Amino acid sequence: MKSQLDDKSKETLTKQGYSVIGDHSVVKVCGWTKNTLKGKGGCYKLKFYGIKSHKCMQMSTSVSCANRCSFCWRDYKSPVSKDWDWGVDDPTFILDESLKAHHKQLVGFKGRDATPKKLYEQSTDVAHVALSLTGEPIAYPRMNEMVEDFHSRNISTFIVTNAQFPDCIRTLYPITQLYASMDGPNPKTLKELDVPLFKNYWERFIQSLDYLAMRNDRTAIRITCVKGINMIDPQGYAKLIQRADADLVEVKSYMFVGASQDRLKFENMPKCEEIKVFTHQILEYLPEYEYISHHDSSRVSLFAKKTFEKQTWIDYPKFMLDFPKQLEDFKKIDFKSVEFKHRDDPVEDRSYLV
Numbered sequence: 001m002k003s004q005l006d007d008k009s010k011e012t013l014t015k016q017g018y019s020v021i022g023d024h025s026v027v028k029v030c031g032w033t034k035n036t037l038k039g040k041g042g043c044y045k046l047k048f049y050g051i052k053s054h055k056c057m058q059m060s061t062s063v064s065c066a067n068r069c070s071f072c073w074r075d076y077k078s079p080v081s082k083d084w085d086w087g088v089d090d091p092t093f094i095l096d097e098s099l100k101a102h103h104k105q106l107v108g109f110k111g112r113d114a115t116p117k118k119l120y121e122q123s124t125d126v127a128h129v130a131l132s133l134t135g136e137p138i139a140y141p142r143m144n145e146m147v148e149d150f151h152s153r154n155i156s157t158f159i160v161t162n163a164q165f166p167d168c169i170r171t172l173y174p175i176t177q178l179y180a181s182m183d184g185p186n187p188k189t190l191k192e193l194d195v196p197l198f199k200n201y202w203e204r205f206i207q208s209l210d211y212l213a214m215r216n217d218r219t220a221i222r223i224t225c226v227k228g229i230n231m232i233d234p235q236g237y238a239k240l241i242q243r244a245d246a247d248l249v250e251v252k253s254y255m256f257v258g259a260s261q262d263r264l265k266f267e268n269m270p271k272c273e274e275i276k277v278f279t280h281q282i283l284e285y286l287p288e289y290e291y292i293s294h295h296d297s298s299r300v301s302l303f304a305k306k307t308f309e310k311q312t313w314i315d316y317p318k319f320m321l322d323f324p325k326q327l328e329d330f331k332k333i334d335f336k337s338v339e340f341k342h343r344d345d346p347v348e349d350r351s352y353l354v
């Protein structure tokens, strides 16, 4: 079967510090994982959700994506596709090899003066995976087997999707926290920033939000704010957040890094204060949510449903224990009801269509 990555792409990715696993997966140690091992503190997900950065592996099961987001650090030579048109690697192979590659990338920290011995030892026991490195991880056709494998090894799962594959959101087994990107409050802005391959990108996005609303795991919306482009219409964002019935919302600054610097300007990167102001503007339309926290280095604010009572940290051992029951309940969800809701929408309400 065809490989998603040809030899030249694999070589380029390797030079950029990625470890290529099989034909479509990659692993790269996160800067925050390294920071923690240097005793410099963890990422914003430590502050918000209790993720231990030195025990976190960053990877993706698909380098290919269906969008060409302007703010992405990848360049446009990275593969893009609407379908899975390649061979499918075995999930256990991907996971085993990813863990090996992750540990290999970290082995240089062993014995370093600046790295506490205990922290390095703990890092060899991965407890979290962030499937958000690059591409669209949930497009990988055997993702559910992989989710089960992660959880059977007590590895929590955070996955970020661009919300262009609603059927993958519908069928994905419960994970620890599922994110959907929301890069605009209307079709025009979303198209301008995300540059989607799909013509019906807005309908796919809306269908994704409706499926998200029906899921029984923790869901989050991430808004990547690009100053001068999508920090508009807070009420529009609020309506979409309500439609997705998201548990949590992260409002995060675009970062002026990588290939995005060719497409955007430094001035497009909002400051912490601007992120906080925009977060509160959205919150004005969401009485059922409340502000939780902000992380300065990542320029990200978090708000959550009031039902959380400001306690957004995750009890990871409990999640692992509850997973079999959660999966059983998930299989009973009638996702068809929202498909029909779409078909029955009166024409005047179909503003989400392109």
Ligand code: SF4
Residues within 6 Å of the ligand: 030, 031, 032, 033, 043, 044, 045, 046, 051, 052, 053, 054, 056, 057, 058, 130
């Ligand atoms: S959760 Fe994300 S930012 Fe934090 S250590 Fe893991 S990969 Fe890095």
